[in-house]
Amino acid sequence: MVARTTTSLWDRFAAFDPGLVRLTSAMRAVLGTAAALAVLTALRAPETALVVGGFTAMTTSLAVSDLHPRNQLITLGLGVPLSLASLAAGAALTPYPTAAKLVFLVVIYLAVQARRFGPRGLGLGIFGFMAFLLSQFTQARADRLPELGASVLVAFGAVTAVWYCVGPITASRALRRLRHAFDVRLHDVLRDTAAMVATGRDVDTRSRSLQDRLDTLHASVLLIEDFLDERAVDEDTEALLPHLSRVEVAAQRLAVLTVRAVRTPAARNDLAGRTARQRLARRIRALRHQPTGGTTCAAERCAEGYEGGPANRPTGSALVLDCFPAVDELTEALRVLGPRDRPAGRRTPPRKPASPTFGALPRRDTDTASLKRGATRQAFQVTAASALAIAGGHLLSPHLWYWAVAASWVVFIKNESTGEVLLQSLRRLAGTVLGVVFGYGLAALVGGDGPGLLILLLLCMFGMFYTPSQAYWAVTFFITGTLGMLLALMDTFSTHVLLLRVQETALGVSCGILAAVLVLPTTVRRASDEELVGFLRVLDRLLRAVAAGSTDTKTPTSWVRAAHDLDQALESFRKACLPLTHPLNPQRRRRHRACHLLELLEASAYHARSLAATAERLPAGHVPECAARLTAAADRAHETVTHLIRVTGHRPESAPQTARPTVIRALALLSEEQRVSRNWPSPEHRLLLHINRLDATLTALVRALDPLASDPDRTTVAPSESVDIPLPHGPVQAAAVSCAVLADRCERAQAR
Structure with missing residues (x-):
């Protein structure tokens, strides 16, 4: 009981701090500062030297933001001469206050200019700024530079000893910690999904909680990808990215289908539907044991809940039955991903590097x-x-x-x-x-x-x-x-x-x-528009990659990398419009519009992420007709993106006074998309589905950016295939209808 409680608490801790990055930084700062002060006290250093040593030790944890241990050591090594030079300059100019202030402004300018080199430049700028500030804080003099320089060296030495001698963290260990955080957050997603399916009550509240769980899961995936982008741990880690993305997309798809099924009144009140939901909840609960344990017993418990195919599944609502293949897809994705400590013999060989075409x-x-x-x-x-x-x-x-x-x-x-x-x-x-x-x-x-x-x-x-x-x-x-x-x-x-x-x-x-x-x-408007255009350009490159890859079966895939770039662009846009979406923003109309834009972009990123994960698993040979349809769909989405970039760059500064949009979360928005087919779609079908829904979401984004602007110069549905039916939720369902027509053609082509 005690061991189980301890494990649960540790899992909560790992979920709150993925990879224990903040805990490691805090412990290093405290232990490094304590070690530096202890050494300087033992050497009977004066009070000023103690302040310099302690402050420098604390600054190292503030300035070093690299995720990879080797990159941390490089930044730390570059910070030593920079801190000494800045401290010496400040101490030499202390008797001349005016000159010291002028030089301080030069140091500030250079420190900010160093941010162009990314996180390491930001860290080195912090080292230079803090060292000069420290010289002014302590009123250091040139005659005391030897003891102050010695304090700086002692501080860096103590920090290095703490970081790399007292419980050193290797790259493999850091990656295992990040994987553990991913497993715990996936466990939370599955727990909330199973609870929603089993109860069928408080759907709106539970869907908001599930959306938060999915956001934290996505954040852990981005952290792992950032870590691997800095420096690969070994040759097998390249294969980890598509596997992680596949698991994340499968979990998101299961959540979307679950919310769609549970919020339907017929699915909640029908007896057969309740029975199907109970069996689905048991499947999901059994699946919870697979990601975190990774043991044979856990795999056996998960296999016990396997339904064995459509014939063995219960009767009930089609929306509920759609969730069972999603569980099967997530089970297979977890099986391919494997446990954190996978034996070397079971590792998946890395994929070939992508070509310059779109890799x-x-x-x-x-x-x-x-x-x-x-x-x-x-x-x-x-x-x-x-x-x-x-x-x-x-x-x-x-x-x-x-x-x-x-x-x-x-x-x-x-x-x-x-x-x-x-x-x-x-x-x-x-x-x-x-x-x-x-x-x-x-x-x-x-x-x-x-x-x-x-x-x-x-x-x-x-x-x-x-x-x-x-x-x-x-x-x-x-x-x-x-x-x-x-x-x-x-x-x-x-x-x-x-x-x-x-x-x-x-x-x-x-x-x-x-x-x-x-x-x-x-302005916030200009900054958010720039990030929005950046998001659209990355999406446009992804769509062009889809069009190129659909006709070239020998082209190596880098879809997951492209989707990761899109996620990074989305995070940049989210940060840029944070002043607008903040709850304290008094302009409620602008806040709602910014939240509405953000939810549409999140839905677009979901479809792009699913598109990338599906394309990674696409078979080597395409059906020619499906390849042509896929290229046509990608071209139509490309036209929408081009029109959207044009609208973003030329929309008026003052938004028209229109009705304030209703803001819902991305999970609820995705769950409103109309069901396409009772049969589980093929990979080609899935590609067409996500491209068309992505195109429809972008069309809705055009209207949201400028409600008075006309639609793009073409329709999402081809004229010969359009179906004139009243759809309550706008263009998303229209895309689903066109996607169903394209999917039927692909299935007929495959049958020939």
């Missing part, structure tokens, strides 16, 4: 031209904000002006538009105010107890690194608490200093907002 789709976050433009624009913004913060901070406090500079710097990290900077500034200010109250209370409670203050400082540091970045106010809360404990240890703690901290933070975020508005501003 090298550039990722959004590695677009060099885009990164250069964004880094240059933001470098001017941050430098202007820092200059204002230096001037205003010096008026508030000649000795603590750097707090305002730090606040103006932080609000621009990983933010592009004015709305994102504003949202980050409000979070920063709220976390600072709450942290000041928290820090004051703890410092007053502990008093002058040095060990107690040090323990609280390390606990606040742990909370700072373990808190998810989405809750930035909480991160700032722990940062301010850490600063309060540090001031108490240095005997400079007072109410005046804490209030000054709030004032400097408010000044810094105000300067950041002012610079974002006045210096090369980028």
Whole structure:
């Protein structure tokens, strides 16, 4: 019982923190800082050297954001000379305040420009900025550079020893942790799906919960793909990506079909339907044992629930019966994926590398031209904000002006538009105010107890690194608490200093907002439109790849990589429109429209993901007629994307006053798509199905972007095949009708 409870708690922990990335970062920060302080204390270093060593050790965990252990070591090694050089420059200029401030602005500009090189450039920029800031914080002098440089070296040495000697994490171990998080989150999806099928009640509430589970599952897949993109663990890991994608798509499809079946009144009230749902729930519960265990007993328990084919399945609603093949598909996908610790003899051989035709789709976050433009624009913004913060901070406090500079710097990290900077500034200010109250209370409670203050400082540091970045106010809360404990240890703690901290933070975020508005501003509308166009261009490359691959059977597949690029573009769009979709946005009409656009893009990404997973398993030989139909469908979807890019780039700045759209989640939107056929579709049928529904979703996206715009210059359904029937949910069902016609032709061609 105790072992089962411990395992369950550990699984919840792994699901909350995939791969234990945040826990590892927090433990490294705390242990590295403690080790650095212990070594410096044993060497009888002065107080300033202790502050420099502890602060540098903490900065390493803040700056190193690589997922792969080897890449982490490279960034850490590059940070040593950069930190020493920046600290030396700051210490040499300390006697000359004006020159120090001017050079600080140059350092800030260069640090922001380094973001064009991706995550490593961002980390190195943090190293340079923090080292110069540290020299101003400690009022370091040139004659003390040897002991301060030694403190920096001790800090990096302690951090390296902790990272790679005390419980080192290899690439294989990190990948196993990520796989464990994937298995746990898949277990949650299956549990919620089985509960929805068994009860048949509270469908809307349960579907929203299931949507959240699917989002976390998708996030774990993206994290694994990001890890493998940095550096492959071995030659067999390339085959892991299509297998993971296949499992994810199968789980999403099962969820969509389940919601569609359960929300139908006939499926809930019919006796045969209830019996079928109970058997389906047992199948799904049995399937829950397969992904996390990976043992023979678990596989046997899953096999016991296998229905054996359509003949052995119960009678009932066609919508419920559609879920049984989805369970079979997920079972097969899990069998191919296998357990986390799969023996070497059972590994799937890697696929051949993709050809340059469509195998090298550039990722959004590695677009060099885009990164250069964004880094240059933001470098001017941050430098202007820092200059204002230096001037205003010096008026508030000649000795603590750097707090305002730090606040103006932080609000621009990983933010592009004015709305994102504003949202980050409000979070920063709220976390600072709450942290000041928290820090004051703890410092007053502990008093002058040095060990107690040090323990609280390390606990606040742990909370700072373990808190998810989405809750930035909480991160700032722990940062301010850490600063309060540090001031108490240095005997400079007072109410005046804490209030000054709030004032400097408010000044810094105000300067950041002012610079974002006045210096090369980028509105939320413009930033989201750019990311939307980026999403559409990646989707267009995927559709062109479909058209090319349908006529060339020798073309190697890279569909999963292309779908991953599309998912990354979707995440970029989600982040860009976050100021609009935030619950505190007072413009409810704009918020609903942004949420509506987001749900349509999520539905499009689902169909593109399913399209990629199906194409990966497509047999080597296509039926010629199906290949032609597939190419025609891809061409029609390509025309829709082209029209959508044109609409996005030329739509008016002010949206017309139309009715506010009803916002539902993507899972509910997908479950409203009309059922096509009672028989389980062939791979060619599935490709046509997803392409047509993708085309229909994009057509709905055109109307959502500009309700007054005309439809594209063609219809989704071919004129000779159109069916004039009233459909309550718009173009999605029309696509289903056309897809059924195309599928029948493919099936007839296969029978010949």
